[in-house]
Amino acid sequence: MNIIVVGCGKVGAKLCADLCREGHDVTVVDKSDSVVNQICDRFDVMGFSGNGASYQVLQEAGIVHADLVIAVTGVDEVNLLVCLIARKAGHCQTIARVQNPEYNQEAGFLKEELGLALVINQEFTSAQEVARVLKFPSAIEINTFAKGKAELLHFRIPKDSVLDGMNLNELHERLKCHVLVCTRERDNEMVIPQGNTVLRSGDVISIVAPGDEQTEFFRRIGLNTHAVRNVMIAGGGDIAYYLSRILIRSGIQVKIIEKELSRCEQLADLLPKATIIHGDASDKELLVEEGIARTEGFVALTGIDEENVILSLFARSMGIRKIVTKVDRSAFAEVFDQLDLDTMIAPKNITAEHIVTYVRAMQNSFGSNIETLHRMMDDQAEALEFLIRDSFAHKNIPLRNMKFRQGALVACISRKGKVILPRGDDRIEVGDTAVVITSLKGVNDIDDIFEK
Numbered sequence: 067m068n069i070i071v072v073g074c075g076k077v078g079a080k081l082c083a084d085l086c087r088e089g090h091d092v093t094v095v096d097k098s099d100s101v102v103n104q105i106c107d108r109f110d111v112m113g114f115s116g117n118g119a120s121y122q123v124l125q126e127a128g129i130v131h132a133d134l135v136i137a138v139t140g141v142d143e144v145n146l147l148v149c150l151i152a153r154k155a156g157h158c159q160t161i162a163r164v165q166n167p168e169y170n171q172e173a174g175f176l177k178e179e180l181g182l183a184l185v186i187n188q189e190f191t192s193a194q195e196v197a198r199v200l201k202f203p204s205a206i207e208i209n210t211f212a213k214g215k216a217e218l219l220h221f222r223i224p225k226d227s228v229l230d231g232m233n234l235n236e237l238h239e240r241l242k243c244h245v246l247v248c249t250r251e252r253d254n255e256m257v258i259p260q261g262n263t264v265l266r267s268g269d270v271i272s273i274v275a276p277g278d279e280q281t282e283f284f285r286r287i288g289l290n291t292h293a294v295r296n297v298m299i300a301g302g303g304d305i306a307y308y309l310s311r312i313l314i315r316s317g318i319q320v321k322i323i324e325k326e327l328s329r330c331e332q333l334a335d336l337l338p339k340a341t342i343i344h345g346d347a348s349d350k351e352l353l354v355e356e357g358i359a360r361t362e363g364f365v366a367l368t369g370i371d372e373e374n375v376i377l378s379l380f381a382r383s384m385g386i387r388k389i390v391t392k393v394d395r396s397a398f399a400e401v402f403d404q405l406d407l408d409t410m411i412a413p414k415n416i417t418a419e420h421i422v423t424y425v426r427a428m429q430n431s432f433g434s435n436i437e438t439l440h441r442m443m444d445d446q447a448e449a450l451e452f453l454i455r456d457s458f459a460h461k462n463i464p465l466r467n468m469k470f471r472q473g474a475l476v477a478c479i480s481r482k483g484k485v486i487l488p489r490g491d492d493r494i495e496v497g498d499t500a501v502v503i504t505s506l507k508g509v510n511d512i513d514d515i516f517e518k
Contacts, residue, residue, distance in 0.1 A: 067091070067429065070132045072118030072148050073139035074101045076394060077163065077188065080418040081136060082109045088422065089508070093127050119147040121155055129156035134183075134428065136421060138163040150180055159183040159428065161421055165304060184424050188417040193308035195416065196390050199409050200297060200363050201316065203388035204289040206270065206409050209440040211451045211501045212480035218248065218440070218449055218501070219280070220272045221289065223265060228287050230267040234259055243283040245275040246487050248477045248503045249447055256446040258475050258505060272442070274477045274501070276485060294318060294363035294388050298356070300347035300377050301367035302329050305392070305413070307336060309365065314339050318363075321356065323347040348373055350380065358384055365390045378407050415441070429510050436510070437499055447505045449477070452512040454498045459513050466490030473505040474515035 067090045071078050074096035085092050086109045093112040096102050102113040116123035118139065129135070135152035137145035142164045149160035161184040164170060173185040198208040202219070209218040223229050232240065234247055250259050251270040257263070265271065275283055284291045297313055299306045302324030310320045310333075320340040324330050330344045345352045347368060358364070364381040366374035371393050378391040389408040423439035438451035454461065460468055465476065465488055479486040480499045486492060494500050502515055509515060 067133045067425065068128065068131050069093070069425070070095060070124070070127050070129065070135045070152075072096070072135065072137045073145070073163075074098070074105050075138070075140060076414040077138045077417050079105060079108075080414045081138065081421060082111055084418050084422050085425065086110055088425065090425070093132075095123060095127050119144050119151065121151055124148075124151060124155060129158070132156050132158045134159045134161065134425065136161045138417070140165075142166050142169055146176065146180060149182055153181045161186065161424065163188065163417060165189055167304065167307065170308075184421070186417050186420055188413045189304035190308045191416050191420065192305050192392075192411055192413045193312060195411055196305070196309050196365060196409075197312040197316075199390060200313065200318070200365075200388055201293040202291060203294055203363070204284055204291060209438075209442075209449055211438050211449075211478070212485060212499055215483065216274065216478050216480060216485045216501060217280070218272050218274055218477065218503075220249075220270060220442070223267050223269045223271065223287075224289070225267045227267055229265045231264065233262055233264045235261040241283065241286050243275065243286065244279050244487055245273050245283045246477060248272045248274060248449075248475060249442065251443050251446075254444075256443040256505065258447070258473055258503060270443075272503075274487060276487065290387070296361055297321070297363035297365060298323070298353075298358060298361045299365045299367055300374070301369065301392075302326070302333050302342070303367060303369070306365075306367050307333065309367075310337050310340050321361075323352070323356065347377060353377075353380070358386070361386055363388045363390075365392075367392045371395050375405065375407065379405065382408070426510055438501075442503075447503060448509065450502045450504065450509060450512075452500050452502065454494055454496055454500060454512070456496050458494070458496065460494065460516060461496055462493050464491050464493055469517040471506060471515055471517055474509075475503045477501045477503050 069090050070093045071081050072095045074094050094105050095114045095118040099115045102115045106113040114127045137148035139145055145162040149162045152160050160182050162182055163186045170187045170190050177185050199205050205219045205221050207220040247259055249272045250257055281291050296319040299322045302322045306322055313320050323343045323345055325346050327344055330342050334342045364386045366377040368374055374391050378389050381389050391407045391410045393410050393412055426436045435453045437453050440449040476488050478501045479488055
């Protein structure tokens with residue numbers, strides 16, 4: 067596909083990396099010559115410097131031949147204008163990133179009236195991800211499928227766990243829970259496990275289980291499944307605002323520490339049920355005075371990665387039950403991983419992931435569409451949800467009779483609102499959605515996971 071990315075900031079750079087890896091022809095547009103040159107040097111893309119909201123610049127970038135334009139500049143109005151011009155000039159699909167909370171409330175209207183294929187608010191989407199793990203503190207990350215009815219839960223096996231030394235063939239018999247282990251990560255290496263795979267303390271594993279079985283499984287391995295009752299948030303940006311709204315609606319108490327007085331006043335008006343503290347969240351004495359020792363959840367959302375990491379390490383030293391750390395720069399990801407910081411989020415990655423999901427679905431408009439995509443374990447694996455259409459070559463065949471490629475696993479099947487953990491006699495039918503976990507590259511259709 068021919069794709070034009072307007073805006074070469076953190077999100078734009080991440081998109082270029084992901085889209086090039088997917089094999090697309092990418093052209094980037096940005097006002098800065100140096101930024102464009104840098105992106106072109108790093109990735110196999112064409113580059114144009116100029117105003118992406120200019121009809122002439124878009125023409126030079128090849129708008130007539132583009133299949134998709136993605137506008138991810140730092141200004142919402144520019145992104146919307148780029149998409150409007152692209153629709154008129156190139157008759158292509160368009161995706162706009164918006165950040166303003168007012169626009170987020172009007173996303174449906176903007177999408178319909180401007181003909182947008184997708185509207186992405188990375189702050190709101192990031193807040194939703196954080197809220198999920200605060201409601202289920204034992205999980206490092208939670209990926210949702212089947213319109214929220216199925217969850218892939220990632221967690222670290224604690225020291226002295228009943229799972230330590232257990233192989234997967236024993237799991238069902240010993241724990242009496244119907245749970246499917248989908249991935250195991252150890253020493254930064256991810257595998258899709260087999261029945262004889264042995265689990266160890268410290269492993270990060272992902273599981274799928276029905277709702278009632280999920281709770282029972284965690285209870286039997288000694289992990290807490292109850293949501294935190296109160297949360298302290300360092301930094302009062304848009305993610306903090308969206309997150310607070312979600313948590314307050316769930317009955318969770320929220321305290322935000324923000325250094326800018328004007329922003330504190332704004333948050334106090336927007337979030338009357340939250341406690342807003344004017345101060346520097348990096349001030350240890352302030353954190354202690356505001357009761358960090360009595361806090362069950364801590365979320366570091368300042369604009370500085372290093373500050374977020376230090377705050378999270380301090381929160382961990384205070385014994386806080388659940389800690390979430392925002393990290394924007396991926397260059398130090400391996401270092402941060404070694405610090406065992408519980409849950410880390412990178413908003414730019416979340417945005418890129420949603421956009422790549424849509425791009426893959428565009429490629430397969432006549433086959434088994436990708437409904438949802440989640441990248442896992444530093445891109446070592448993907449969790450893909452496919453809508454099964456009549457063109458699916460393996461429909462109504464028992465799973466035990468299917469020949470899967472090594473590195474692929476059907477994690478669950480959703481049928482008429484019911485989530486099925488697949489066994490050998492189960493079949494994938496037209497109208498189902500099937501969640502596939504795979505370490506294979508270039509999986510664009512569910513038929514790609516089967517041997518030819």
